Amino acid sequence: MKKIFLVAIVIIAIGVYGLNKYVESQLEKMTHNNAYDNCNKIWSARGLYSDRSTENTIESFQKAFAAGAKGAEVDFFYDPETQVFYVTHDSIVRNPDGSIEDPNALTLEQLLSYFGNQYYWWLDYKNLGRITSEQTQAAIRRLQVIMDKNQGLKEKVYIEGSNPLMVSEYTRAGFKTILALDLLPASNPLSEYLVNLYKIAYYFSDITVVASRATHRVNPENPKYTTRIQEQFSNIPIFLFHTPDDPKYLQELMDDPLVRVILVGAGQSIDRFDISNCSQKASTNN
Template sequence: MQKVSLTKKILLAITVSIILAYQLLLIYVDDKLASRAFPNLYQSCHKIWSARGLYNQRSEQNAISSMNRAFANGAKGAEVDFHYDIEMNRYIISHNHPERGADGKLVYPEKDGEILTLNKFLARLNDGSHFWLDYKNLDKLTDQQTQTAIERLLEITEQNNIRDRLYIEGSNPIKLSRYTNAGFKTILGIHPLKEKNILASLTMNLYKIGFSYFNISALAMAYGEVDNPIYSQQAIQILGPIPVFLFHVPDDAKTLNQLMAMDKVRTILVGVDQSINRFGINHCKL
């Protein structure tokens, strides 16, 4: 009986110590984030951007024609998918991963009849618009390949004078931080749990802790459902001052207007794999 009692006391002491350490860590992280600046990030009353442009069919996603259509309808920015091709030392606009052709080279889907490079894309759309660049193969690059990719992106954005209007999203905080260190604005894509999940607050806090230790500009996450959001009131409180880029936001007027009023919400993408024009909804004062 004494051994059982002693074991319980030890387990209780360990549990209390872990909980105390966790709470102290959260206090430290919150204090660290409260004193951290998030300068020069997009902050406008026009928060709704286009997801891959306004398109009539999936093959038009990420095409210059669909982007022009979105901007003509009032979008101030757009989310775009891209890959870095190691062999060509080029960034290619594409959502899908490339396939190997008969000659062994990577084959990308064409956009408006051509393989669309990021260089061409930015040169043809350099009209003051902002771009959320979803980096599809960031995780697959080696350290040396990452450095080469950064140097190439610096060259491209210097030519097009657009660096301040680019936001690079990826899910690898170590590699993403290297882009921040090189002078780019970055977004860490995370996948927290929905509000009704018992572990929702724990996972959101863990993401916050991780974010605080890396040089990254903002977070990106799916909104969730209207009646079971990921970006819930609890999540908003946990994340504190961290700027957020939201995607897969329900096409619900009340939800959109609520998000419009939140300073920490910088950009909104409406719908899931849908071409939706809600660019007229804004938080601008008349």
């Protein structure tokens, strides 16, 4: 029995290796022209705010954009019962009668309509993988209605989720998408193998970009986006979050053509929008 199991593992490993080689050859041909590629890479995470009660609000995003951010990450949930997208990092809270506890809760439609198509949006879809296929299609139709009210906005919106099958539904509907990765620490021997599986999922799901923490959630000294990982993702644009607030490191990421967007800090309101590679790009173009 053990021998059969071992043989099966070897066959699977060889299959993944061969499939990964094919995917890499295809990725080399891709240009990723539809992915964000601006010299202002640092976006705002939930806006600029004084405390957690004011994050993910119109005011917090106003402050971030006024400070120079070109885009922002915002958390939201889809409520299948009302077909409304609510802007919140936490789950939707209901009263005993089923109504929304906060009747004045900010909706995604209100937020996007307020700013129009001026800025880019990284939409962190908190319950994308926890709704049915039928509810997903209803959510896509509702999101399309919101886009239609703001001409040009759809080109600046990125839908994030960790389930490639569900994320790809939004890709097929014409949205730009982000596959959220949960990479292992670079010190883990299975780290590179997991990266290969993610690359396969990314390619066959036709997703726009991938996203990853820059460092380990628990141990900030144990990086996830390392030189080796950078080499493995050599043909895939990446959005980084939980990035250390280190100006030198941030400037290094500016020179990485694969890194397209950076969110600085973890659960913190940080303004580093003055760091860019705009001067370098300008000199290269001249």
